Amino acid sequence: MHPTDTRDPQYYHRVVDCQWACPAHTNVPEYIRLIADGKYTESYMLNRESNVFPGILGRTCDRPCEPACRRTRIEDEPVAICRLKRVAADLRGDIDHLLPKAAAEKNGKRVALIGAGPASLTVANDLVPLGYHCTIFEALPKPGGLMRTNIPSFRLPVEVLEEEMDMILDMGVEVHYNHRIDSMKELLDEGDFDAFFIGTGAPKGKELNIPGRTEGSANIHIGIEWLESIHFEHIDSVGERVLVIGVGNTAMDCCRSSKRLGGKDIKVMARKSRPYFKASPWELEDAEAEEVEILIDHSPQCFVIEDGRLKGMVFDLVEWEENETGRLVSTKHGETFIPADDVLLAIGQDNAFPWVERDIGIEFGEWDMPVVDRATFMTTREGVFTGGDAAWGPENIIWAVEHGHQAAVSIHNYCQGIPITDRPPYGMNLVSTKMGIHEWRYSNDYDPVLRTEMRYADLEKRLSDMKIEAELGFDLKETVREVERCLNCDIQTDFTGNLCIECDACIDVCPVTCLTITHNGEEDDLRQRLMAPADNMDQAIFASESLPQTGRIMVKDEDLCIHCGLCAERCPTAAWDMMQSDLLIPYAGHESWPKTAITASTTLV
Amino acid sequence: MSYIKKPVARHPKLKVNSLGLTVRDYEGSMSTLCAGCGHDGVTAALIQAFFELEVEPHRLAKLSGIGCSSKTPSYFVSEAHGFNAVHGRMPSVAAGANAAHRDLLYVGISGDGDSLSIGLGQFCHAIRRNVNMLYILENNGVYGLTKGQFSASADIGSTSKGGVVNRQGPIDPVNTALSLGATFVARSFSGDKDQLVPIMKSGLRHNGFAFVDVISPCVTFNDHQGSTKSYAHTRSHMHEVIETDFVPLRSEITTEYSEGSMQSVTMHDGSVVKLHKVAGEYDPTDRRAVLDYLVDVGSRGEIATGLLYLEEAGDDMHGFENTVDEPLVEIPFADLCPGSKALEEVQKEWW
Ligand SMILES: Cc1cc2nc3c(=O)[nH]c(=O)nc-3n(C[C@H](O)[C@H](O)[C@H](O)COP(=O)(O)OP(=O)(O)OC[C@H]3O[C@@H](n4cnc5c(N)ncnc54)[C@H](O)[C@@H]3O)c2cc1C
Ligand SMILES: Cc1ncc(C[n+]2csc(CCOP(=O)(O)OP(=O)(O)O)c2C)c(N)n1
Ligand code: SF4
Ligand code: SF4
Ligand code: SF4
Ligand SMILES: [Mg+2]
Numbered sequence: 001m002h003p004t005d006t007r008d009p010q011y012y013h014r015v016v017d018c019q020w021a022c023p024a025h026t027n028v029p030e031y032i033r034l035i036a037d038g039k040y041t042e043s044y045m046l047n048r049e050s051n052v053f054p055g056i057l058g059r060t061c062d063r064p065c066e067p068a069c070r071r072t073r074i075e076d077e078p079v080a081i082c083r084l085k086r087v088a089a090d091l092r093g094d095i096d097h098l099l100p101k102a103a104a105e106k107n108g109k110r111v112a113l114i115g116a117g118p119a120s121l122t123v124a125n126d127l128v129p130l131g132y133h134c135t136i137f138e139a140l141p142k143p144g145g146l147m148r149t150n151i152p153s154f155r156l157p158v159e160v161l162e163e164e165m166d167m168i169l170d171m172g173v174e175v176h177y178n179h180r181i182d183s184m185k186e187l188l189d190e191g192d193f194d195a196f197f198i199g200t201g202a203p204k205g206k207e208l209n210i211p212g213r214t215e216g217s218a219n220i221h222i223g224i225e226w227l228e229s230i231h232f233e234h235i236d237s238v239g240e241r242v243l244v245i246g247v248g249n250t251a252m253d254c255c256r257s258s259k260r261l262g263g264k265d266i267k268v269m270a271r272k273s274r275p276y277f278k279a280s281p282w283e284l285e286d287a288e289a290e291e292v293e294i295l296i297d298h299s300p301q302c303f304v305i306e307d308g309r310l311k312g313m314v315f316d317l318v319e320w321e322e323n324e325t326g327r328l329v330s331t332k333h334g335e336t337f338i339p340a341d342d343v344l345l346a347i348g349q350d351n352a353f354p355w356v357e358r359d360i361g362i363e364f365g366e367w368d369m370p371v372v373d374r375a376t377f378m379t380t381r382e383g384v385f386t387g388g389d390a391a392w393g394p395e396n397i398i399w400a401v402e403h404g405h406q407a408a409v410s411i412h413n414y415c416q417g418i419p420i421t422d423r424p425p426y427g428m429n430l431v432s433t434k435m436g437i438h439e440w441r442y443s444n445d446y447d448p449v450l451r452t453e454m455r456y457a458d459l460e461k462r463l464s465d466m467k468i469e470a471e472l473g474f475d476l477k478e479t480v481r482e483v484e485r486c487l488n489c490d491i492q493t494d495f496t497g498n499l500c501i502e503c504d505a506c507i508d509v510c511p512v513t514c515l516t517i518t519h520n521g522e523e524d525d526l527r528q529r530l531m532a533p534a535d536n537m538d539q540a541i542f543a544s545e546s547l548p549q550t551g552r553i554m555v556k557d558e559d560l561c562i563h564c565g566l567c568a569e570r571c572p573t574a575a576w577d578m579m580q581s582d583l584l585i586p587y588a589g590h591e592s593w594p595k596t597a598i599t600a601s602t603t604l605v
Numbered sequence: 606m607s608y609i610k611k612p613v614a615r616h617p618k619l620k621v622n623s624l625g626l627t628v629r630d631y632e633g634s635m636s637t638l639c640a641g642c643g644h645d646g647v648t649a650a651l652i653q654a655f656f657e658l659e660v661e662p663h664r665l666a667k668l669s670g671i672g673c674s675s676k677t678p679s680y681f682v683s684e685a686h687g688f689n690a691v692h693g694r695m696p697s698v699a700a701g702a703n704a705a706h707r708d709l710l711y712v713g714i715s716g717d718g719d720s721l722s723i724g725l726g727q728f729c730h731a732i733r734r735n736v737n738m739l740y741i742l743e744n745n746g747v748y749g750l751t752k753g754q755f756s757a758s759a760d761i762g763s764t765s766k767g768g769v770v771n772r773q774g775p776i777d778p779v780n781t782a783l784s785l786g787a788t789f790v791a792r793s794f795s796g797d798k799d800q801l802v803p804i805m806k807s808g809l810r811h812n813g814f815a816f817v818d819v820i821s822p823c824v825t826f827n828d829h830q831g832s833t834k835s836y837a838h839t840r841s842h843m844h845e846v847i848e849t850d851f852v853p854l855r856s857e858i859t860t861e862y863s864e865g866s867m868q869s870v871t872m873h874d875g876s877v878v879k880l881h882k883v884a885g886e887y888d889p890t891d892r893r894a895v896l897d898y899l900v901d902v903g904s905r906g907e908i909a910t911g912l913l914y915l916e917e918a919g920d921d922m923h924g925f926e927n928t929v930d931e932p933l934v935e936i937p938f939a940d941l942c943p944g945s946k947a948l949e950e951v952q953k954e955w956w
Pocket of ligand 4: 493509510511512513514515560561562563564565566567568
């Protein structure tokens with residue numbers, strides 16, 4: 001292997017599993033340490049830099065970071081990254097003076113943002129401080145997109161939502177509510193704008209076209225429309241017996257909302273079994289804790305209508321088996337009638353662009369989706385960008401935010417005459433955390449405590465009112481306990497080969513057997529020759545240059561390192577140092593970072 | 606010295622031996638020695654050897670004297686028996702313990718100061734008695750614990766950290782052991798576990814006194830340019846005479862060596878030690894030839910390493926004394942000490 005270039009910002013970035021997995025690359029370990037220090041405001045602001053909506057996301061994020069968390073490879077459960085984010089948001093102090101402000105002078109460029117969901121809001125967040133005039137067109141009377149209309153307030157209180165959106169809108173964004181764009185062509189032709197961003201989401205709930213659908217329509221609802229009607233208080237009750245079709249996150253919000261609107265007997269109907277459920281495990285747990293029943297292997301056959309009224313549904317009882325090609329196929333072995341007063345369809349969302357003409361240079365491809373460049377977020381028409389659910393179909397808030405950041409970079413480049421393919425590079429600061437001989441600027445001891453459980457508002461109470469937040473959040477004691485579970489994956493074991501005397505002390509002390517000194521070889525071969533085989537190909541192995549005494553190399557399997565710093569403590573020559581790698585993320589208009597690390601290794605000994 | 610304990614987190618795929626233990630189950634408390642001390646390397650090799658030999662922790666007794674080296678029994682197998690003796694007196698305590706309980710596995714850890722100065726007499730007599738134990742001398746050329754004075758193993762011409770030149774001749778523990786009739790004599794290096802672990806395993810299976818002189822650099826007081834016990838000096842002057850391969854009882858012999866260069870010795874328990882001669886004409890069972898050879902190598906300033914001499918057939922202390930097979934501790938007291946009546950009977954023989 002060639003010696004690893006640890007000065008490439010992406011090498012250490014990849015070691016920080018949560019940050020690597022976070023679409024917006026939130027600096028999780030640093031924000032957790034700030035919480036541990038009681039610096040909630042700083043922690044909040046650090047979050048806000050990358051994910052823009054810490055209070056919202058601290059409650060609702062899809063959490064791609066958690067399954068990636070290193071802790072899952074050491075024990076079972078990840079650090080409660082998301083819940084800790086909420087702690088920062090709940091306990092922060094006044095931040096008015098820290099928030100970005102609109103540039104004192106406008107730069108004369110005007111950007112039209114269609115839709116006021118998280119994607120568009122992020123674009124505005126990044127561009128207004130640079131002097132852009134941003135104008136949002138939103139079909140609904142209020143901003144927020146699905147965050148507002150579909151995420152129920154027992155998961156996301158409206159005040160939290162509005163406060164964080166206002167931080168952006170109050171900078172001075174021109175918003176036109178109740179203003180649906182019906183023709184992209186017209187908007188383009190008006191000639192008022194230098195660039196356009198389509199952030200209209202995936203607004204169409206999927207239909208279930210089986211017998212009885214039209215006749216029963218009074219009591220058969222499209223899940224996302226139904227949730228929106230609840231938000232705008234057009235709906236305030238539901239029948240006692242409710243069937244929810246589908247078992248994704250929308251289904252979870254539908255069934256839990258039904259419970260709060262007077263539904264008694266709520267059944268979620270799944271075609272397959274649990275391993276195939278789309279909903280996040282925690283959403284399933286929350287729903288079941290609220291006494292929602294989940295039935296598996298029930299495939300909808302028809303709606304049963306009597307006297308023009310919905311009576312219930314007939315389901316095929318099915319069994320699933322993998323065929324030769326590995327595809328799941330079902331066989332029916334019976335059927336059953338289940339009575340219902342209301343049925344909620346939660347089987348997915350579609351995009352729909354009836355308002356974008358097909359002859360204006362915006363090409364549409366497969367599934368009638370616009371053709372969008374993965375890196376620049378530009379459509380095939382120059383100056384028209386998109387992101388969020390509108391770009392490649394339904395995702396989640398954190399992806400919408402990251403799309404927004406990237407689109408903002410493109411829009412800025414585009415408006416300033418810089419090629420949009422010139423993406424500003426990532427950078428890295430690398431600073432030693434050494435404070436004394438065996439003292440570090442972080443809590444390096446490993447705490448074996450298990451993941452802290454969330455506490456919930458009293459069941460009866462929370463079911464009585466849509467607006468009561470179900471999760472109570474962590475109190476101080478729980479926070480103190482949970483922050484210590486983080487392994488500080490950004491505090492890197494940084495190696496200086498020419499200092500090593502090959503005494504083996506680091507290898508002998510490493511609790512998780514990740515270090516080896518051995519003869520060099522190809523990576524595949526090396527991976528099998530280590531103290532413990534490095535079988536996780538998703539994780540890098542580090543290879544040093546040749547060591548002075550024997551010419552062998554130091555190899556580190558990054559997979560299981562718990563960043564305890566003992567290798568550095570036991571090294572007589574400080575060949576290992578524990579250095580904090582701080583990924584420098586480029587945003588629109590920010591100066592670009594040097595491509596290689598800015599290093600400060602001043603140690604005290 | 607680290608402030609934290611070694612984390613309990615471990616690699617999920619660590620091998621488990623037939624006792625259900627992983628290598629980490631053979632650890633002791635965190636080392637308080639200087640970072641990079643060779644002695645910690647020896648500890649790690651021992652831990653590996655115990656794990657691979659599937660030693661039951663409660664069947665192991667660790668004994669030592671005084672010195673940094675003698676502190677190390679704390680750093681392995683917490684569940685074992687232990688005795689930290691007075692400076693230089695570990696050999697007689699080990700002999701006593703072994704006399705009383707011959708069924709335990711004895712490991713003595715000593716230093717060059719502990720064994721070659723204050724304890725030299727004790728060391729010699731343990732060899733003569735052929736006490737059944739693994740005796741490790743962690744040799745760093747200095748009194749580490751008392752801050753780096755030359756020890757009796759320091760070579761002529763080597764310098765202290767402060768630059769003082771040593772002019773007195775060294776006591777070579779390997780020569781000493783060989784000339785006193787030791788039946789298992791090895792020399793190795795704390796920075797070479799590939800060599801050290803099989804030697805330790807063989808030593809633990811040897812019936813009698815298994816002596817291992819381990820060059821174990823003192824990073825703080827004797828790892829400088831003028832030292833002949835530093836990491837760099839040892840690496841550049843090491844001359845491996847014999848490669849050792851320990852083949853446990855009932856397992857297949859996998860390493861292949863060319864005809865003639867290999868000698869195998871069957872140990873007391875049926876395991877086999879394969880000795881592969883790296884240096885042409887060398888017979889690890891011919892004491893005189895080995896002594897000659899070592900003098901030769903030594904005169905060139907080279908450090909001969911490997912399992913240098915092995916003789917498995919002889920008697921150990923219990924053989925010499927013709928003691929019963931059963932450990933004395935397990936014999937009821939009334940049988941061990943039948944009282945004054947019985948004594949009178951015995952004494953009648955000389956009346
Ligand atoms: C029930 C449900 C629950 C969810 N829960 C979560 C969750 O817990 N966590 C999570 O991360 N994600 C969740 N999501 C997904 C998440 O809400 C979306 O991925 C995210 O809001 C997408 O953001 P966006 O900005 O792309 O679009 P949207 O949020 O969809 O916003 C688009 C906006 O554009 C407006 N608009 C559409 N067409 C036009 C037009 N022609 N003219 C003007 N305005 C228009 C819409 O009114 C809307 O306000 C959930 C989704 C659903 C359906
Ligand atoms: C009876 C007695 N004399 C002297 C000492 C002081 N003393 C402590 S350790 C030591 C030498 C240790 O040297 P060595 O055995 O080589 O161990 P190292 O620390 O080098 O590993 C001496 C002389 C003592 N503890 N007890
Ligand atoms: S342990 Fe901490 S830094 Fe590491 S992946 Fe988990 S949350 Fe991120
Ligand atoms: S910090 Fe060092 S000793 Fe600790 S787990 Fe990582 S490599 Fe091992
Ligand atoms: S502890 Fe330091 S000097 Fe010793 S092997 Fe490890 S990196 Fe090299
Ligand atoms: Mg010594």
